[in-house]
Amino acid sequence: MKENSVHKAGFVNIVGNPNVGKSTLMNQLVGERISIATFKAQTTRHRIMGIVNTDDMQIVFSDTPGVLKPNYKLQESMLAFSESALQDADVLLYVTDVVENPEKNMDFLAKVQKMTIPVLLLINKIDNLASEASSAGEGSDRLLAQIVERWHQLLPNAEILPISAKNKFGVDLLLKRIHELLPESPAYFDKDQLTDKPARFFVSEIIREKILLYYDKEIPYSVEVRVDTFKETPQRIDIHATIYVERDSQKGIIIGHQGVALKKLGIESRKALEKFFDKRINLETFVKVDKDWRSSQRELDAFGYNPE
Numbered sequence: 407m408k409e410n411s412v413h414k415a416g417f418v419n420i421v422g423n424p425n426v427g428k429s430t431l432m433n434q435l436v437g438e439r440i441s442i443a444t445f446k447a448q449t450t451r452h453r454i455m456g457i458v459n460t461d462d463m464q465i466v467f468s469d470t471p472g473v474l475k476p477n478y479k480l481q482e483s484m485l486a487f488s489e490s491a492l493q494d495a496d497v498l499l500y501v502t503d504v505v506e507n508p509e510k511n512m513d514f515l516a517k518v519q520k521m522t523i524p525v526l527l528l529i530n531k532i533d534n535l536a537s538e539a540s541s542a543g544e545g546s547d548r549l550l551a552q553i554v555e556r557w558h559q560l561l562p563n564a565e566i567l568p569i570s571a572k573n574k575f576g577v578d579l580l581l582k583r584i585h586e587l588l589p590e591s592p593a594y595f596d597k598d599q600l601t602d603k604p605a606r607f608f609v610s611e612i613i614r615e616k617i618l619l620y621y622d623k624e625i626p627y628s629v630e631v632r633v634d635t636f637k638e639t640p641q642r643i644d645i646h647a648t649i650y651v652e653r654d655s656q657k658g659i660i661i662g663h664q665g666v667a668l669k670k671l672g673i674e675s676r677k678a679l680e681k682f683f684d685k686r687i688n689l690e691t692f693v694k695v696d697k698d699w700r701s702s703q704r705e706l707d708a709f710g711y712n713p714e
Contacts (some may be wrong), residue, residue, distance in 0.1 A: 414588040415464040416496030421518070423510055426503045427530040431461055431571035432456055432469040435581065445468070456601050463585055464593040468495075497587050499580075500564065503531040504538050504549075508556045519561060523586045526580070527557050527564040533573050606633040608682060609645055613675045613691070617649070617660075617666050620671060628652045630699055642686040645679070650696045657693050668693065 420428050436456035458465040500518055502508065509515075518525060532550070539549040554566050565583070569576035610631040628651055635646040651657050653690050661668045672691050678688045 410662075411462055413462050413464075413592060413593040414585065415466070415593050416588040417466045417468060417494055418497045418499060418584055418588075419468040419470065419495040420499045420501060421470050421514075422501035424508060425644075426506060427571045428501050431501060431528070431530065431569070431577075432467055434571050434574055434577050437468055454601070454603060454608055457595055457599055458581075459593070459597045459599075463588065464595065464597070465581075465584060465588065466594060495523055496589055497526065497584055499526050499528055500561070501528045501530055502557065504529060504535050504553060505531075508553075508560055511532045515560060520703055525561060525564040526583065527561055527566045528580070529553055529557070529566065529568045530571050532568045532575065533570040545651075548622065558605060569629075590630055605638075605683070606636050609633045609636065609647060609679060612678045613649070613671070616671055616674045616678065620667075620674070621659065625651075625656055628656055629660070638685075642688055643679075643683060644688045646690045646692070649693045651689060652695070652697055652699065654695055657695055660693050665678055 420432055422428050432454070433456075436458055454469045456467045456469070458467065498518065498521060529550075535546045535550060539546040546551075550568060554568075557564070557566055567576055567580060567583070569580060571577065610633055613631045614629065617625065617631075621629075630650045631647055632650065633645060633647050635644065637644045649658060649660060659667070660671070662670075668691060674691055675691070676687050677688045679689065
């Protein structure tokens with residue numbers, strides 16, 4: 407950084423309802439694959455930080471679980487992560503898309519309405535706008551204007567920006583605007599740091615992502631992954647991980663006939679881990695039944711679901 411130049415730093419927290427593209431946006435902003443991004447809702451369960459550094463700026467992005475009304479303790483913890491993001495942000499990114507009902511989850515939106523920090527309302531997935539407009543018998547520009555107006559009524563103090571996180575449309579403009587809004591501050595983290603999460607966290611997230619992709623129905627939402635050992639040498643990383651499910655029948659589905667499903671899961675997880683760590687991976691996976699993990703606060707604390 408040049409002598410006497412201004413350095414800016416701050417926390418930019420990403421919130422919104424499930425499946426609007428928060429994790430895809432996070433990965434585009436950070437430039438690395440930090441958050442799981444799949445087509446399934448409730449993909450992100452934790453609050454995950456991704457850090458962007460330049461000579462004169464540090465942005466600490468925080469991806470959060472989709473806002474929902476909790477039905478069990480795991481979802482209560484997920485909502486607590488989202489609500490905590492309203493408490494410590496310098497800039498808030500509220501993500502929606504071109505099909506979402508703006509009045510969904512008004513309890514959470516009411517808290518956003520009261521915020522005094524800058525709020526950027528991001529209308530994501532505008533690459534889908536033409537097809538949505540055609541289905542509605544509207545022109546794309548007219549439909550977008552209607553969406554913007556509805557959100558302006560709900561969040562009159564928010565700046566509204568149309569984006570496509572998947573296609574990276576509007577992301578550079580968003581970064582520029584965030585830079586303008588950040589307070590002057592020294593960096594909060596080392597400039598070579600990419601995230602606040604340890605390597606073990608990303609191992610469990612990558613394995614969980616493959617479960618989301620390759621298993622149907624309730625299986626992905628009944629699963630948690632714990633890394634039991636993570637031993638790194640100059641040549642490779644040896645990893646032992648346990649996949650926890652709630653019922654014996656789910657264990658059978660994860661393993662599959664003669665272990666075929668678990669073998670495929672291990673192979674695909676290993677490939678993704680080798681790409682993530684840029685190193686050879688030796689991965690062993692095990693499956694165990696833990697009937698209470700989603701409803702036991704003690705178990706959830708052990709898995710890291712504690713927003714404190």
